[in-house]
Amino acid sequence: MPKQVNGPKRDPAIQNELNDSFKEEVKAFLSDEDKLHLLDDLTKVNPVTTTTVLKCLQARYTVDVFYTYAGCSLVAVNPFQPICRLYLPELMKEYHTALRPQELKPHIFAMAEQTYRNVESQIEPINQSIIVSGESGAGKTWTSRCLMKFYATVAASSTSPKGSETVERIEKRVLDSNPVMEAFGNACTLRNNNSSRFGKYIQLQLNRSQHLTSASIQTFLLEKTRVAYQAPRERNFHIFYQVCARLINLGISKVH
Ligand SMILES: Nc1ncnc2c1ncn2[C@@H]1O[C@H](COP(=O)(O)OP(=O)(O)OP(=O)(O)O)[C@@H](O)[C@H]1O
Known part of the structure; x- marks a missing residue:
């Protein structure tokens, strides 16, 4: 059988020298x-x-x-404390009105604005996606909320009061749906007290004038096994505790 060749074999002395120079x-x-x-x-x-x-x-x-580029991706490090100055409306405006937002400091608003401009340019692909990924507790939910807030601000019609009303309504609906979705799909884990145990696909639709007209959320891959089993020091979905708390409040100690 022919031997598999993985490139030319280096002299061990040269290899050591290369390793040393790399370490240097x-x-x-x-x-x-x-x-x-x-x-x-x-x-x-x-x-x-x-x-x-x-x-x-x-x-x-x-x-x-807390933000650093990695080429055209953005790395966000979770500060685990509120940093209000990072998410001010004025900052959103700065990124939105900048000639080249990518030349400002790395920020989630820069990514959001670039995506918005890509849609505006009408150059394929007109449909743009932002993938927010990371391990549990990394800040994906937080980042998605920042993106929603950004688009709710910049994609509101400034000329038509009706248009900004629509955006406010969409934003409110999406944000108001969070407590309900989190009650049924989030749980306390060792890594995150409010860990989403499902994936989310949020779609925002813009009209030809780049104004937000509708939104939809699809959920997938809910961790159903958590209903029957939780790892030590983890909890079931929030909804169970919320129902129990309400029953206790009502003085009901037994349910069938
Ligand atoms: N940029 C940020 N500034 C301040 N706090 C943050 C930031 N990002 C995340 N956090 C905090 O970190 C915690 C975990 O974040 P988050 O719930 O968004 O993580 P996640 O990646 O969605 O986790 P999971 O996959 O478990 O759902 C939250 O309590 C949130 O308040």
Whole structure:
């Protein structure tokens, strides 16, 4: 049988030398610690290793910078505390009116605005998607809410009061549906007190004038097994505790 060849074999001495020079490069990059937080795009990290990327994100986190580009993606680090200045309406406006939003500081509003402009340009694909992914507790729900708020602000018709009313209504409906969906689909886990145990596909529809006209939410992959079994120190879906609390309030101690 022919042997599988995985590229040319290197002389061990050359390989060692390369390894050493690579380690030196990593060391040199990390020695410039004071400047690490200035790297607003992970594609500028050189050499790219798990350590150099994480050190860069950590340096930015230390100076309260939570967003970093990775090419055309955005990496968001959860601050685990409210940072009001990051989500002010004025900031939304700044990103919305900027000539090149991608040249401003990395932010979820920049991604939101770029997507909005891609739709506006009418160049294929006109339908745009934003994928918010990450491990449990990373901040996906938070980020989706920020996106909704952004579009509710920028995609409201400024000329027609009826148009802004429609957007307010859509935004209110979507945001008001959250407590109901979270009651049936969220639970307290070891990682997140309000963990979504299902996926969400939110669609926002714009008309030709780029104004929000409707929205829909589809849910999928609900973790149904949680109803019958919860890992130690985790809980069932919120709705069970909410029903029990209400029954206790009403003085009902038994239900059949
Ligand atoms: N940018 C942020 N600023 C402030 N707090 C945040 C931010 N992002 C996330 N958080 C906080 O972190 C916690 C977890 O976030 P969130 O529920 O959005 O995570 P998730 O990725 O949706 O988790 P899961 O997959 O378990 O549902 C929340 O309590 C939220 O308040």
